[in-house]
Structure formats: C-alpha cells, structure tokens
Amino acid sequence: MFKRNNKKEGIDRRKLEHIEISITKDVESEESNGFEDIILIHRALPQIDFNEIDVKTVFLGREISMPIVIAGMTGGHKKAKEINKNLAIAAEKLNIPLGVGSQRAALEKKELEDTFSVVRDYAPNAFVIANIGIVQFCVEYTVEHAEMAVEMIGADAIALHLNPLQEILQEEGDRNFSCCLDAIREIKKSLNVPVIVKETGAGISLEDAVLIEKAGADAIDVGGLGGTNFAKIEFYRNNNEKAKLFFNWGIKTAISLIECLSSTNIPIIATGGIRNGLEVAKSIALGAIACGIALPFLKKAVISSQEVLKEAKKIEEELKMAMFLTGSKNIEELKKVNVIIKGFVKEWLDARGIEISSFARRR
Ligand SMILES: Cc1cc2nc3c(=O)[nH]c(=O)nc-3n(C[C@H](O)[C@H](O)[C@H](O)COP(=O)(O)O)c2cc1C
Numbered sequence: 409m410f411k412r413n414n415k416k417e418g419i420d421r422r423k424l425e426h427i428e429i430s431i432t433k434d435v436e437s438e439e440s441n442g443f444e445d446i447i448l449i450h451r452a453l454p455q456i457d458f459n460e461i462d463v464k465t466v467f468l469g470r471e472i473s474m475p476i477v478i479a480g481m482t483g484g485h486k487k488a489k490e491i492n493k494n495l496a497i498a499a500e501k502l503n504i505p506l507g508v509g510s511q512r513a514a515l516e517k518k519e520l521e522d523t524f525s526v527v528r529d530y531a532p533n534a535f536v537i538a539n540i541g542i543v544q545f546c547v548e549y550t551v552e553h554a555e556m557a558v559e560m561i562g563a564d565a566i567a568l569h570l571n572p573l574q575e576i577l578q579e580e581g582d583r584n585f586s587c588c589l590d591a592i593r594e595i596k597k598s599l600n601v602p603v604i605v606k607e608t609g610a611g612i613s614l615e616d617a618v619l620i621e622k623a624g625a626d627a628i629d630v631g632g633l634g635g636t637n638f639a640k641i642e643f644y645r646n647n648n649e650k651a652k653l654f655f656n657w658g659i660k661t662a663i664s665l666i667e668c669l670s671s672t673n674i675p676i677i678a679t680g681g682i683r684n685g686l687e688v689a690k691s692i693a694l695g696a697i698a699c700g701i702a703l704p705f706l707k708k709a710v711i712s713s714q715e716v717l718k719e720a721k722k723i724e725e726e727l728k729m730a731m732f733l734t735g736s737k738n739i740e741e742l743k744k745v746n747v748i749i750k751g752f753v754k755e756w757l758d759a760r761g762i763e764i765s766s767f768a769r770r771r
Pocket residue numbers: 409410426427430479480481482508509510539567568569606607608609631634635636679680681682700701702703704706
C-alpha cells in the first residue's frame with residue numbers, strides 16, 4: 409500500500425510484505441482506541457425480546473444487514489487476490505460493504521487489475537468501495553485515475569485515503585499533501601458515486617473534518633489511532649528507528665469520531681481498532697453510521713471466507729447483546745441510548761470545547 413514507488417515492478421512485492429507483516433507481527437497500536445472511556449448505560453428492564461433485535465441499517469443509501477464495513481486493505485498481488493476473494497464471498501453472503509486496498513498497483517500495471525476486480529466477481533451485489541491515496545493526485549494522478557479505479561471494480565463509492573504519517577516515515581514517501589482538498593473537490597465534481605475520505609490509523613480532527621466536508625466529501629471514515637498502526641508496519645518493513653517516535657501518534661478512534669460528528673453533517677464511519685460488537689454498539693450510540701474493521705478480517709481471510717463469516721457473525725452477536733442490555737430493538741433506538749464519556753476521552757473533548765453532557769441524558 410501507500411509507499412511512493414519509483415520502481416513500479418516493486419509494487420506487488422510490497423503488497424505481499426504488508427500482508428505478511430500484518431499477519432505475523434504485532435502491528436496494533438499500544439494506545440487504545442478510546443472506547444474504554446465510552447460507557448453505555450445498562451438497562452435492567454430492557455423491555456425487548458433478544459430474538460427480535462434487528463441490526464439492519466442504511467449505508468450511503470443502501471440497506472445493509474449490519475453496521476459493519478470490511479475496511480479497504482489489499483490487492484496488487486496473487487495472494488491479495490485470494491484474500492479479496494474470501495472477503496468478497498463473506499461480504500456478499502452477509503450483505504455488508506467491502507473496501508479494496510489502494511488500486512495504484514493496478515492503475516500502473518494493468519495485469520494486476522483482477523486482484524481487485526475479483527471482489528465484483530464474488531460480490532456482485534455487495535456495496536463495494538474503490539480506494540486511492542489522495543496524495544497521488546498531488547504527484548501524478550488526475551480525476552481519470554479515480555474514474556478508472558471505480559470502473560475497475562464496478563464500485564458503489566470511492567475511498568480517498570489520507571496517510572501523511574506513513575508517507576513521512578518512508579524515505580521515498582510523498583511529502584507534498586498541498587493539493588489534497590483540491591483533489592477531493594475535483595473528484596467529487598466528476599464522479600457519480602459517493603466520495604469517502606478516510607484516514608488509515610491516525611484519525612481526523614474536527615478542523616480537518618470541516619475542510620473535508622466543505623470540499624464536498626459525502627462521508628468521512630475516521631481511521632483513528634488504536635488499531636493497525638502504520639508507524640509499526642514501517643518499523644518492521646525497513647527497521648526504521650524514526651518510526652518508533654510516532655508509535656502513539658494520532659487521534660484515538662472514539663475521540664476522532666466525536667470530533668468529526670461535532671463539526672460536520674456528513675455520515676461518519678468509525679474505524680481503527682474496532683474489535684468487537686460492544687465497540688460497534690458504542691460507535692453507533694455516539695452517532696457513527698457504521699464501523700470499519702480491517703486487521704481481524706485480514707487474519708481470517710488468509711484462512712477462508714468461512715472464517716471471515718464466523719468473525720462477522722461473532723461481532724453481530726456481541727452487537728445484539730449490547731443492544732439487548734441497552735434496551736435497543738433496532739439501530740435507530742441504539743442511536744438514542746444514554747452514553748457516559750469519561751477519563752482521557754472526556755479530558756480531551758473538554759480541552760477542545762466539545763460539549764458532551766447531552767450524550768448522558770438523551771431519553
Ligand atoms: C494490511 C493492511 C493494508 C491496508 N491498506 C490500506 C489501503 O490500501 N488503503 C486504505 O485506505 N487503508 C488501508 N489500510 C487501513 C485500513 O483500511 C484501516 O483503516 C486500518 O487498518 C484500521 O483498522 P483496523 O484497526 O481494524 O485494522 C490497510 C490496513 C491493513 C491492515
């Protein structure tokens with residue numbers, strides 16, 4: 409993913425390295441995602457039947473079976489094709505959205521296209537999300553590249569990823585992010601699918617969320633701190649000692665979610681260290697439309713599509729348990745439950761002047 413590559417023949421090898429490092433090393437952040445400071449208030453009288461809990465929801469205009477997105481990760485290599493195939497089979501069966509990884513490899517080497525388009529072959533009906541790094545538009549890409557990425561996989565939306573932390577830790581990383589907002593504006597104008605702007609593990613602040621919304625994005629994926637950590641991945645890839653200094657860099661997912669919600673009116677997706685259904689429930693209660701999950705699904709997809717399905721079903725069950733205990737029979741009700749925000753997350757939001765007391769007494 410991501411790395412600026414002057415030797416284009418190295419792209420597929422890098423794709424493999426990313427996958428191998430992610431599944432064999434501890435690439436998760438030492439910092440939490442902040443959800444330990446988000447408490448859903450227990451209802452001793454749920455007044456609902458667990459078996460009737462409904463987790464269906466609407467994601468960017470499409471009905472999906474639960475508020476979970478398989479976040480964009482891979483493509484560009486034979487092994488990545490198999491992973492994308494397994495993710496797609498599961499996404500299709502479950503009717504949940506599925507992202508691919510950066511399509512740059514295939515935009516530069518046509519013969520790699522099938523490592524991405526395989527998702528459409530196996531998920532003809534699922535909501536599929538294309539992916540390109542915004543910084544590429546400051547270097548060499550035009551809106552045609554975004555159109556080609558969408559076309560390549562018959563995408564229902566495109567995610568433009570922001571990864572300044574990773575780029576700055578790479579010797580050959582792209583360091584000119586000056587045209588990113590122009591790129592969002594241009595791409596939004598010429599594409600007829602929704603544009604999602606996503607971070608990749610360092611979060612999005614309220615200031616940036618405002619700029620992203622103004623540039624015309626249809627949704628934000630916060631990609632916050634607390635899950636897969638690209639400073640760690642860069643450390644393992646290149647033995648990069650400088651990366652260590654930035655292991656804890658970023659805005660925790662729970663904080664970034666609240667910052668973005670407090671400052672924009674566009675849908676927000678909570679991604680970054682989401683590992684169970686309780687964290688999904690907390691995200692929805694705070695106001696996210698869905699949660700993105702990457703690494704746990706990657707680890708299952710290298711085994712089989714069945715394993716991906718099992719993981720998603722486990723998270724769905726946990727989400728329903730949290731909904732039962734908050735007396736929420738559907739996602740609309742979950743959005744209105746009372747939430748306590750404490751500890752470091754509260755301290756941060758107070759310092760930022762974001763009002764949170766209304767979360768605690770909503771009904
Ligand atoms: C192996 C791997 C590759 C990734 N590649 C991309 C990518 O190409 N584009 C992108 O937008 N995000 C990429 N991501 C970031 C994920 O979409 C997600 O934002 C991040 O991993 C946080 O989620 P997690 O903690 O559930 O893994 C990648 C993540 C992993 C683990």
